[in-house]
Amino acid sequence: xxxxxxxxxxxxxxxxxxxxxxxxxxxxxxxxxxxxxxxxxxxxxxxxxxxxxxxxxxxxxxxxxxxxxxxxxxxxxxxxxxxxxxxxxxxxxxxxxxxxxxxxxxxxxxxxxxxxxxxxxxxxxxxxxxxxxxxxxxxxxxxxxxxxxxxxxxxxxxxxxxxxxxxxxxxxxxxxxxxxxxxxxxxxxxxxxxxxxxxxxxxxxxxxxxxx
Numbered sequence: 001x002x003x004x005x006x007x008x009x010x011x012x013x014x015x016x017x018x019x020x021x022x023x024x025x026x027x028x029x030x031x032x033x034x035x036x037x038x039x040x041x042x043x044x045x046x047x048x049x050x051x052x053x054x055x056x057x058x059x060x061x062x063x064x065x066x067x068x069x070x071x072x073x074x075x076x077x078x079x080x081x082x083x084x085x086x087x088x089x090x091x092x093x094x095x096x097x098x099x100x101x102x103x104x105x106x107x108x109x110x111x112x113x114x115x116x117x118x119x120x121x122x123x124x125x126x127x128x129x130x131x132x133x134x135x136x137x138x139x140x141x142x143x144x145x146x147x148x149x150x151x152x153x154x155x156x157x158x159x160x161x162x163x164x165x166x167x168x169x170x171x172x173x174x175x176x177x178x179x180x181x182x183x184x185x186x187x188x189x190x191x192x193x194x195x196x197x198x199x200x201x202x203x204x205x206x207x208x209x210x211x212x
Contacts, residue, residue: 017155018152019071021139027164028172030045030170031045071135099114144172153200159194185197
């Protein structure tokens with residue numbers, strides 16, 4: 001079963017979103033315990049990505065994967081970027097990669113496609129400009145939390161996997177501040193994952209949104 005509202009990947013009439021893509025267990029974990037180089041997904045964390053076995057097949061899982069690869073830029077946290085082996089400088093199709101980091105080391109010369117940023121708002125602006133009207137993909141819990149705090153995260157697409165990992169790395173830890181309302185705008189039911197897309201409604205986000 002597929003429920004889609006709206007049908008397009010980018011809502012008509014609005015700017016292309018900065019969108020977090022994240023596989024998550026029902027109890028809120030995005031990696032198993034002890035995620036590290038050589039065990040990047042943590043213990044048993046690979047279970048969260050079984051749905052990618054259908055990534056090239058017709059159907060919801062293939063649709064979501066194709067949409068992810070249709071994004072025009074990537075924002076990543078530094079930890080995710082390093083655990084992924086820096087994607088060898090090319091996440092997909094040569095799009096620019098914008099890495100949020102606490103400290104920019106001038107001696108660390110990234111590949112041509114990669115830019116380091118210490119400020120989440122500046123990172124978001126650069127990624128939007130580079131995406132050329134296409135959505136921007138966000139990788140990693142740290143990047144998502146930084147963009148959320150800066151009011152720059154527009155959407156969250158959760159690939160909800162029917163498993164309880166019981167331990168590991170959570171997507172959202174405790175944070176100070178007001179609650180943030182989410183609007184469910186799309187649901188796709190795939191094998192081994194339900195893909196839930198939410199639009200964020202928080203003051204920093206809605207302040208610049210034109211009235212309906």
